[in-house]
Amino acid sequence: MATMRAARLNVTTRTLEVTDVPRPVPGRDEVLVRVMAAGVCLSDVHLIDGSLTPLHLKGDTVTLGHEVSGVVEELGPEVLDVGVGDRVALQAGEHDRHGQVLTRGVDYDGGWAEYALASTDTLVPIPDALPFDEAAIIPDAVSTPWAAVTTTGDVRPAEAVCVWGVGGLGAHAVQLLRLVGAAPIIAADPDAQARARALDYGADVALDSTAEDFLTRIGQLTHGRGLDAAFDFAGVPVVREQAVKVLGEHGRLVLVGLTNRPLEVADGTRFSYLRQQILGHYGSEPEHVVQLVDLVAAGRLEFSRSISDSLSLGQAPEAVRRLRERIGSPVRIVLRP
CATH class of the missing domain: 3.90.180.10 (Medium-chain alcohol dehydrogenases, catalytic domain)
Structure with missing residues (x-):
């Protein structure tokens, strides 16, 4: 044999x-x-x-x-x-x-x-x-973020987006968001190497998600309107909490990173009033x-x-x-x- x-x-x-x-x-x-x-x-x-x-x-x-x-x-x-x-x-x-x-x-x-x-x-x-x-x-490494960007997130040209977690999938998400015309593309990661990679892959700005002014910076970069789409590639509860806070009207939070931890929306009234969405994504x-x-x-x-x-x-x-x-x-x- x-x-x-x-x-x-x-x-x-x-x-x-x-x-x-x-x-x-x-x-x-x-x-x-x-x-x-x-x-x-x-x-x-x-x-x-x-x-x-x-x-x-x-x-x-x-x-x-x-x-x-x-x-x-x-x-x-x-x-x-x-x-x-x-x-x-x-x-x-x-x-x-x-x-x-x-x-x-x-x-x-x-x-x-x-x-x-x-x-x-x-x-x-x-x-x-x-x-x-x-x-x-x-x-997977490319097709999963491609599906998240184009299908689940339905990102359109000139929409403001942020990618949390610029690892194997998140880096490609940045590259693909650039391809479909998202702007600005914000990348968020506590790792300096990952932030440098994000800029190389096409992010307009790369921020340390643990910085005290992180959420303020997103507000400034989106001119106070908030994000049209947020992508969690980290699968970390704090990331999801941050993302919900900076979603704009009709904003979508796409959950790509996997975790068994619960997700909490602190201000449900605001979430409903702005008609925001939380979307699960897999593969x-x-x-x-x-x-x-x-x-x-x-x-x-x-x-x-x-x-x-x-x-x-x-x-x-x-x-x-x-x-x-x-x-x-x-x-x-x-x-x-």
């Missing part, structure tokens, strides 16, 4: 091990993809530390990795519209036959491996000019990934600066440690099997 290397998480013991496993064989409507790059996301860290648990995983071990790109290596039976050698990115998840959303690398095996199985309807063709490491991070739809690949192909976007480092598959535990401890304030670390 052919084998391959894979980074496997035991969700019972929360232990991550790079080990040899059987190389999968594609079934009907499936292909085997030779993985060229796989992103390391904060969600992977949360799976390992136990703050996230798979809801639909069969068994107690899973190969991590939901941000994946590679080359089609083998076709399953009756696969006609895909060819061996095709360059592809993989959607971060899919629907099962009951309509339930399943996440790659969470509910079924992902791309921290030499090879990954993929249903044909989760393949996204990528152009030859798009490097594999940049293609890998489009599903993206397949069309968002396709849109982003098309925008890259058209020269509107590029993500080379988002690749903070590339490590081998055997260094997966080290990549997790660097992200968990924010060593070097990475946007995305990529594994290359």
Whole structure:
């Protein structure tokens, strides 16, 4: 039996091990993809530390990795519209036959491996000019903020916005808000490196969210009108409290960062009078990934600066440690099997 290397998480013991496993064989409507790059996301860290648990995983071990790109290596039976050698990115998840959303690398095996199985309807063709490491991070690291900005937040040109938390997703949110014409774009983060990155990615102003005059500065930057849209990529209660205070009329607070802590609106009368909204957001739809690949192909976007480092598959535990401890304030670390 052919084998391959894979980074496997035991969700019972929360232990991550790079080990040899059987190389999968594609079934009907499936292909085997030779993985060229796989992103390391904060969600992977949360799976390992136990703050996230798979809801639909069969068994107690899973190969991590939901941000994946590679080359089609083998076709399953009756696969006609895909060819061996095709360059592809993989959607971060899919629907099962009951309509339930399943996440790659969470509910079924992902791309921290030499090879990954993929249903044909989760393949996204990528152009030859798009490097594999940049293609890998489009599903989730870029598509999640893209969906938050364009769909959930419905940001329009010249709307005043603020992004709290300029990490892997927040940095791309700044870049994408610039693309859709938001103005001004305010970035908020207590970390100086993150604030510098925000300016590099297109923010007009980057503020320390712990500064005493932080909320006053947002009022000044929006000429007293408040924010049209606020994006919480930090998942921290204090961020949400700050954001609600500086929303303007019809302002939207989009919750992207995950937390199990309660959200409190201190002044419900003001919130209702200004007809504000709080909107939950999670992930993206397949069309968002396709849109982003098309925008890259058209020269509107590029993500080379988002690749903070590339490590081998055997260094997966080290990549997790660097992200968990924010060593070097990475946007995305990529594994290359």
